[in-house]
Amino acid sequence: MTGDAADALTCTGLAYAFGATNAVDGLDLTVRQGEVFGLLGPNGAGKTTAIRCVTTLLPVPAGMVRVFGHDAARDQMAVRRLLGYVPQQLSADAALTGRQNVALFARVFDVPRRERAERVRQALAAVGLADAADRLAGTYSGGMVRRLELAQALVSAPRLLILDEPTIGLDPIARTGVWEHINAVRAATGMTVLVTTHYMDEADQYCDRVGLMHRGRVRALGTPAELRQGLRERLGADALPTLEDVFRAVAGSGLDEKSGEFRDVRSTRRTARRVG
Numbered sequence: 258m259t260g261d262a263a264d265a266l267t268c269t270g271l272a273y274a275f276g277a278t279n280a281v282d283g284l285d286l287t288v289r290q291g292e293v294f295g296l297l298g299p300n301g302a303g304k305t306t307a308i309r310c311v312t313t314l315l316p317v318p319a320g321m322v323r324v325f326g327h328d329a330a331r332d333q334m335a336v337r338r339l340l341g342y343v344p345q346q347l348s349a350d351a352a353l354t355g356r357q358n359v360a361l362f363a364r365v366f367d368v369p370r371r372e373r374a375e376r377v378r379q380a381l382a383a384v385g386l387a388d389a390a391d392r393l394a395g396t397y398s399g400g401m402v403r404r405l406e407l408a409q410a411l412v413s414a415p416r417l418l419i420l421d422e423p424t425i426g427l428d429p430i431a432r433t434g435v436w437e438h439i440n441a442v443r444a445a446t447g448m449t450v451l452v453t454t455h456y457m458d459e460a461d462q463y464c465d466r467v468g469l470m471h472r473g474r475v476r477a478l479g480t481p482a483e484l485r486q487g488l489r490e491r492l493g494a495d496a497l498p499t500l501e502d503v504f505r506a507v508a509g510s511g512l513d514e515k516s517g518e519f520r521d522v523r524s525t526r527r528t529a530r531r532v533g
């Protein structure tokens with residue numbers, strides 16, 4: 258094992274292309290142990306592709322990815338054992354109860370048989386689904402489905418939890434609920450959380466540090482306050498820039514209308530469709 262195992266994740270010069278499209282184009286990124294890190298960017302910035310390389314669902318054709326020091330290209334199984342992953346696509350089965358859904362993940366992730374029932378119970382309780390555990394997931398609201406998926410990822414006690422757009426398509430109250438549970442779990446376990454989002458306001462409120470990703474690369478990195486302050490110093494003391502202003506300043510004219518839409522209407526789809 259090489260690399261800095263003190264960091265949860267290090268990407269160095271990561272690149273991934275779909276044909277002529279350089280989806281990830283020299284990504285440098287470090288996520289420290291125990292932090293909630295937000296990878297921000299508009300549609301098409303390359304967030305999901307980068308996450309898929311980190312989770313070993315895609316290969317690492319160029320550059321380096323290390324998870325707690327393990328090389329994702331060479332030691333896939335070690336990396337997978339350390340990760341919990343909630344993809345954008347629905348992973349809950351509408352025809353099973355919440356408890357059955359989480360139990361399925363406990364089996365797949367080899368949670369010892371004797372511990373399974375208790376670990377499933379704990380995971381459901383951690384996301385506020387104890388009372389709804391024995392209802393069919395098909396009867397859950399969008400926010401409950403998202404929290405169920407969080408429980409599925411938590412049952413294997415990952416050291417790095419990766420969430421791809423965890424609040425997309427949810428109403429503001431459900432979004433707050435998801436974030437509160439993410440933070441409660443982080444506080445209780447000390448696990449590291451990497452989250453992608455294009456809701457800049459959420460990242461500002463809930464992430465310790467953020468990386469602003471545009472056209473395959475992180476263009477600015479820091480705490481939300483540092484990034485806002487940096488732009489404020491450029492604009493003048495009277496300015497009160499938001500994280501979205503910072504992003505626009507960083508992306509500049511490269512942020513065209515097609516790729517610059519932060520709020521993705523089409524994405525309201527998935528939660529409703531998957532378990533509807």
Ligand SMILES: Nc1ncnc2c1ncn2[C@@H]1O[C@H](COP(=O)(O)OP(=O)(O)OP(=O)(O)O)[C@@H](O)[C@H]1O
Pocket residue numbers: 275278279280281298299300301302303304305306307
């Ligand atoms: N399977 C694929 N085949 C071809 N091109 C792809 C594929 N997946 C992604 N791309 C392209 O790669 C680029 C990065 O896409 P990616 O999904 O990683 O971005 P993103 O930041 O996650 O955006 P979104 O929030 O819309 O998912 C985009 O130009 C996209 O069209």
